[in-house]
Ligand code: RNT
């Protein structure tokens with residue numbers, strides 16, 4: 122891409138937006154500050170470094186594109202490569218099973234902050250802040266029920282795991298000088314009609330109370346619901362209602378995964394309700410295709426609506442944006458780049474929305490005018506601003522990241 126052309130087109134876009142009262146430079150400064158929490162698990166199909174066992178817990182990765190990361194070094198290299206093709210600075214979201222266990226087997230109820238020391242050092246070296254997740258799946262004790270298991274020994278095992286994970290997240294937060302967001306999602310559920318739905322939810326609530334007993338100030342807890350898992354289709358203990366209730370009552374962050382709702386439900390619309398009752402929200406931006414399929418995030422209406430709602434709620438400081446998808450059928454580094462850049466593009470368009478004018482129309486009951494401006498906003502020259510954002514951040518403009526991903530594939534991942 123010709124730099125001079127990018128600049129010329131950008132200048133025209135700046136003028137056009139100025140006519141609508143939008144300060145593009147200010148928007149770019151805002152976008153620059155948003156760090157997206159990239160999920161480490163797209164790099165290796167949620168494998169982790171604990172075992173080579175199967176992925177369980179009702180989630181599934183499909184595809185077998187060659188070159189997936191086989192160890193920590195490869196995974197770190199892939200993530201740095203992806204980040205080098207994405208403008209701005211991002212965070213990295215780790216699962217417990219990605220600990221640096223030094224070749225030894227460390228069970229989930231034995232994990233300690235030291236197992237993440239090398240990650241913390243790596244993060245500090247590269248300016249990448251870490252987020253964290255408990256891991257209830259892919260373990261002999263996972264079964265269908267973990268924190269809500271009627272068997273106290275199994276429940277206690279997962280409580281211990283989660284308690285330890287919080288301590289690790291707190292340690293990460295201290296070391297990076299910024300709170301680590303720790304997400305808790307458990308797969309607990311049942312394949313078929315369940316006749317004691319209350320019982321498991323009581324147990325989950327009780328387990329959570331125990332897990333959250335210690336207050337911390339350098340980590341933030343969030344709880345993630347879902348509709349169903351594979352093989353657990355009829356009942357999900359940690360449903361949306363359950364966690365909204367829990368979060369509201371206990372002042373916990375609620376995680377909204379865009380794949381975890383009924384297909385026509387708007388996740389964007391949830392923000393302005395939730396933010397009135399819970400302190401902050403964590404997002405897992407994903408793309409469900411017919412089900413919670415975790416396809417690569419793209420710039421579609423759902424992601425756009427979500428980003429617009431964050432901005433319209435003036436909640437950029439209360440909504441943490443993370444990604445959660447896993448597609449093993451295409452180049453995995455490319456998948457990171459597409460999904461993260463798509464989310465940023467949606468955020469940019471949200472920030473460039475002529476909101477003052479739109480709200481004026483709305484307040485006046487001028488609904489034709491509101492709809493007309495919403496439609497016209499779609500074809501404002503936001504792409505010229507996006508190209509400039511990439512240029513200033515020294516990352517490939519437009520589709521020129523494709524050849525970078527191909528080069529890395531040729532030189533690195535194809536040799537695995
Ligand atoms: C599963 C949840 C959860 C996982 C990750 C791996 O449906 O979305 O967030 O995808 O923890």
Ligand code: ZN
Nearest residue numbers: 345378405445
């Ligand atoms: Zn998720």
